[in-house]
Amino acid sequence: MAKSTTPGISPAAAKTERLLNLVIALLHTRQPLSKQKLRQAVPAYADGSLEAFERMFERDKDELRALGIPLRTEPIDPFFDDEPGYRIDEREYALPEIDFAPDELAVLGLASRAWSQASLAGPAAQALRKLDAAGLVRDESSVAGIEPLLHTPDPAFEPVRDAVLARTPLTFDYRGGSGDLTGRRVQPWGLTSWHGRWYLTAHDLDRDAPRVFRLDRVVGIPATAGRPGSYEVAPGHDAVAMIRRSAGEDSEPGQSVRLRVRRDTAASLRRQGQVLAQAQAPCAEGWDVLELTSGSLPRLAREICAAGPDVQVLDPEPLRELVVQHLEGVLAAHGGGQA
Numbered sequence: 541m542a543k544s545t546t547p548g549i550s551p552a553a554a555k556t557e558r559l560l561n562l563v564i565a566l567l568h569t570r571q572p573l574s575k576q577k578l579r580q581a582v583p584a585y586a587d588g589s590l591e592a593f594e595r596m597f598e599r600d601k602d603e604l605r606a607l608g609i610p611l612r613t614e615p616i617d618p619f620f621d622d623e624p625g626y627r628i629d630e631r632e633y634a635l636p637e638i639d640f641a642p643d644e645l646a647v648l649g650l651a652s653r654a655w656s657q658a659s660l661a662g663p664a665a666q667a668l669r670k671l672d673a674a675g676l677v678r679d680e681s682s683v684a685g686i687e688p689l690l691h692t693p694d695p696a697f698e699p700v701r702d703a704v705l706a707r708t709p710l711t712f713d714y715r716g717g718s719g720d721l722t723g724r725r726v727q728p729w730g731l732t733s734w735h736g737r738w739y740l741t742a743h744d745l746d747r748d749a750p751r752v753f754r755l756d757r758v759v760g761i762p763a764t765a766g767r768p769g770s771y772e773v774a775p776g777h778d779a780v781a782m783i784r785r786s787a788g789e790d791s792e793p794g795q796s797v798r799l800r801v802r803r804d805t806a807a808s809l810r811r812q813g814q815v816l817a818q819a820q821a822p823c824a825e826g827w828d829v830l831e832l833t834s835g836s837l838p839r840l841a842r843e844i845c846a847a848g849p850d851v852q853v854l855d856p857e858p859l860r861e862l863v864v865q866h867l868e869g870v871l872a873a874h875g876g877g878q879a
Contacts, residue, residue, distance in 0.1 A: 558584040562600055563609065567633065572614045572625020601626075609633065696758040697731075700740050704728045707773070709745070709766035713759040721759060726751070727771045730779035741779045743771075750774070752786040784836075794833040797840065798854040801830045805850040809843065829854070841866055 565573065565581040575597060579585040585593050604611050610632040616625040696712065703710045707728070714724045726742035729750075733739075738755040798816075801809065803826050813832025821829035834840040841862035844851050853860040 554584065558582060558596075559600060559603060563604065563628065566611065566626060566628040567630055569627050572612070572616050572627045574616055574623060574625055578626065694738060694755040694758070695760070696755050696762050697738060699762045699764075700728060700755065700758075701731050703762070703764065704731045704740075706768040707771055708764050708768045709770065710742075710762045711765045712762035714753055715757045715759055724751075724753070725765060726753075729773045729777050731755075732779040732783060734780060734783050739779070739783050741777070741782045743774070750782060752783050794835050795837065795856060795859075797832050797834050797856065797859060799830045799832070799844070800852040800854055801828050801847075802826060802850040803828060806830075806847045809847065809851065834859075837862055845870075 561582045561584070562578070565578060573581070575594075578597070579593055585596065588596075601611060610629060612627055612629060613624050614627065616623055700710065702708070709725065709727050711723065711725050713721055715721050725745040726740075727745065728740060728742045730741045731738065732741065740753040740755060740758075742751055742753065743749070744751040797813075798821070799806075799809065799813075800823065809832070810830060812834075813830045815828045816831055821831075823829050837856075837859050841859060844853065844859075844863050845866045853863055
């Protein structure tokens with residue numbers, strides 16, 4: 541059996557290193573490489589006998605193809621096809637160019653600013669630098685005046701986030717609303733910021749039911765209690781809906797809403813509905829009439845207010861009243877009059 545190229549490395553890490561070296565060797569060649577050349581190029585292949593190398597290489601070829609890597613088998617010499625060669629065509633291997641719409645770029649820029657003072661500040665800044673390096677210009681005007689900062693002072697945030705991403709069971713001590721401290725065993729589903737607090741949605745193993753946990757009520761650092769990927773998240777899981785139900789804010793029946801929206805603005809609202817044809821809803825030049833269904837008028841009212849003068853409510857009247865109340869509250873807070 542071949543030895544690892546790095547002392548003390550685990551078998552899984554050694555395999556990953558070997559496959560990565562093989563991919564690099566196959567990519568950086570214009571001519572097909574023979575097995576002998578590959579044995580010299582990949583350090584892990586040099587250890588052990590020729591028979592061991594042959595078995596390992598055959599397994600690695602199957603592994604690369606199972607991963608979707610376009611490994612080609614071609615003759616080394618077109619006049620003598622008795623010895624096959626191997627290579628990866630870079631054109632087939634490369635990912636297609638990724639393109640973002642202007643509103644998507646604006647949201648990405650806003651998201652990076654949101655994490656600027658939080659635990660993901662480094663990765664967020666790195667992602668933004670890659671967009672800038674690719675020559676993608678962000679439209680900052682569409683999110684002007686919006687400066688959300690996601691603070692994560694809760695010690696439980698990072699272990700919970702990691703457990704959600706890896707689907708790893710957790711145990712932790714939790715102080716409920718009554719002040720009692722109890723141990724919990726959960727399968728984390730989602731980590732969501734709602735009304736300025738972080739919430740974990742999960743399946744409680746002891747109660748055999750879905751539960752919502754406020755992160756600032758978790759005492760100490762959660763501990764892993766199982767293997768990554770050992771469970772599946774409930775189909776159709778909606779973290780915000782779970783948190784709203786837990787807080788007693790059940791969703792209202794869907795209501796039809798019509799809005800007048802300035803052209804090329806309010807992208808998030810546009811994604812929730814459809815623009816009516818001019819014949820169905822005559823509208824002034826530069827504006828659209830948008831129709832959508834909302835399960836929560838208070839939530840929609842807050843979103844409309846955030847869009848400022850670019851959105852006007854046509855109906856229903858209760859939604860218009862909610863928007864006016866919000867705007868009057870903002871005016872009052874800044875010493876103004878009525879909206």
